[in-house]
Amino acid sequence: MALSEASGGVLAEPVTAPVDLPPFDNSAMDGYAVLATDVAAASETSPVSLSVVGDIAAGDQGAYGIAPGLCARIMTGAPLPGGADAIVPVEWTDGGTAKVTIRRAATPGHYIRRAGEDVTAGQTVLPTGTRLGAAQIGMLAAVGRARVLVRPRPRVAVLSTGSELVEPGRPVGPGQIWDSNSFALTAAVTEAGGVGFRQGTVGDDPREVLTTIEEQLAHADLIITSGGVSMGARDVVKEVLSGLGTMRFEKVAMRPGKPQGFGLLDDRVPVFTLPGNPVSAYVSFQVFVRPALRALQGLPPAPPRTVRARLSVPITSPEGLRHYLRAELSTDDDGDYRVVPAEAQGSHQVFALASSNALIVLPEDVTELHAGDTVDVLELP
Numbered sequence: 082m083a084l085s086e087a088s089g090g091v092l093a094e095p096v097t098a099p100v101d102l103p104p105f106d107n108s109a110m111d112g113y114a115v116l117a118t119d120v121a122a123a124s125e126t127s128p129v130s131l132s133v134v135g136d137i138a139a140g141d142q143g144a145y146g147i148a149p150g151l152c153a154r155i156m157t158g159a160p161l162p163g164g165a166d167a168i169v170p171v172e173w174t175d176g177g178t179a180k181v182t183i184r185r186a187a188t189p190g191h192y193i194r195r196a197g198e199d200v201t202a203g204q205t206v207l208p209t210g211t212r213l214g215a216a217q218i219g220m221l222a223a224v225g226r227a228r229v230l231v232r233p234r235p236r237v238a239v240l241s242t243g244s245e246l247v248e249p250g251r252p253v254g255p256g257q258i259w260d261s262n263s264f265a266l267t268a269a270v271t272e273a274g275g276v277g278f279r280q281g282t283v284g285d286d287p288r289e290v291l292t293t294i295e296e297q298l299a300h301a302d303l304i305i306t307s308g309g310v311s312m313g314a315r316d317v318v319k320e321v322l323s324g325l326g327t328m329r330f331e332k333v334a335m336r337p338g339k340p341q342g343f344g345l346l347d348d349r350v351p352v353f354t355l356p357g358n359p360v361s362a363y364v365s366f367q368v369f370v371r372p373a374l375r376a377l378q379g380l381p382p383a384p385p386r387t388v389r390a391r392l393s394v395p396i397t398s399p400e401g402l403r404h405y406l407r408a409e410l411s412t413d414d415d416g417d418y419r420v421v422p423a424e425a426q427g428s429h430q431v432f433a434l435a436s437s438n439a440l441i442v443l444p445e446d447v448t449e450l451h452a453g454d455t456v457d458v459l460e461l462p
């Protein structure tokens with residue numbers, strides 16, 4: 082695909098450099114290309130004067146040769162002229178254009194960026210399986226690649242279940258709410274390197290739910306549903322998927338995100354049935370689905386994105402549950418991490434989630450913490 086579209090993708094080929102980087106010896110500074118021997122004795126008290134043969138700008142071809150007593154004015158990135166073996170920065174000179182006075186000595190190689198000192202021709206610059214972030218995209222462009230092979234991104238079907246749900250943009254009637262999970266989870270899929278296909282909402286009708294999921298099996302690499310997995314009389318997702326494939330429904334010792342379901346359908350397609358409460362669905366995605374999406378892209382497990390931060394206020398936590406609290410992570414005046422838990426921690430309270438940039442992760446055995454205690458904090462993407 083075109084390099085400009087490859088950001089976030091995973092390389093499906095090793096990329097080697099067709100040329101050296103830098104491709105030619107060039108100047109690291111705006112200054113003068115000289116023979117080091119000419120300026121070896123230059124100092125404030127006994128400056129050296131050289132004749133300037135001309136200017137060499139970045140992009141120029143080597144028109145000049147430097148012989149003893151001569152130099153060229155040169156710009157950063159411009160090719161080193163033949164004969165020259167050192168660059169004197171303009172700050173060490175009087176800046177002259179016909180003649181220049183140099184007040185400091187330079188040794189051979191001074192401020193010269195050598196051909197191949199970054200990358201040598203034939204070197205693998207990025208191996209297969211590399212996730213293409215900004216630096217890697219820049220690397221590919223630097224070796225002249227306009228197109229690159231990337232792995233197909235996992236195709237993820239995202240489905241909200243619930244008869245109360247209405248598509249944003251349509252009017253809500255009594256008892257109804259707008260569907261936010263299918264939008265949030267589709268966006269989360271994109272953030273995690275997948276391609277989300279938002280299937281919108283289906284009502285709490287067993288047949289409708291099953292048919293929609295079965296339709297997605299044909300072309301999805303992963304399916305995410307939200308809602309309908311707890312204890313309610315209308316929690317149909319659990320009802321229709323239990324016993325299918327390897328599906329299992331469990332209560333997980335975490336808050337939020339207690340009711341969860343997972344399994345493979347058709348022996349191939351992982352299905353995550355996330356709880357319906359919007360904060361629960363979002364946190365469950367970060368904890369369970371995000372790592373799965375990495376694995377589907379052939380990436381190794383991500384290093385933990387947690388930092389240690391000092392709590393701003395005391396907090397309590399239920400024993401036996403891993404507790405993910407929405408929070409604002411920042412640095413204090415000393416540059417240390419500080420974390421403020423949101424006041425609203427209900428799993429329906431989307432405002433607190435949208436105002437947070439991190440989750441405090443409290444282990445199962447922690448029940449009480451004081452202001453100033455240090456906690457693990459997971460930075461949100």
Ligand SMILES: Nc1nc2c(c(=O)[nH]1)N[C@H]1C(S)=C(S)[C@@H](COP(=O)(O)OP(=O)(O)OC[C@H]3O[C@@H](n4cnc5c(N)ncnc54)[C@H](O)[C@@H]3O)O[C@H]1N2
Pocket residue numbers: 241242243245246258259260261262263307308309310311312313316337338339340355356357358359361428429
């Ligand atoms: N008796 C019990 N009741 C509940 C338990 C329990 O253990 N025993 N667990 C609670 C927990 S914890 C959670 S989490 C929820 C999970 O519920 P479901 O997965 O069955 O989800 P629903 O019942 O369909 O919806 C719950 C809640 O979330 C709202 N929702 C659902 N989908 C969306 C959406 N796409 N966009 C916005 N909001 C959505 C829905 O309207 C409900 O308010 O169960 C507890 N109950």
Ligand code: MOO
Pocket residue numbers: 335336337338339340356358361362428429
């Ligand atoms: O465990 Mo539920 O996910 O808090 O609302």
Ligand SMILES: [Mg+2]
Pocket residue numbers: 308309310311312313315316357
């Ligand atoms: Mg329910």
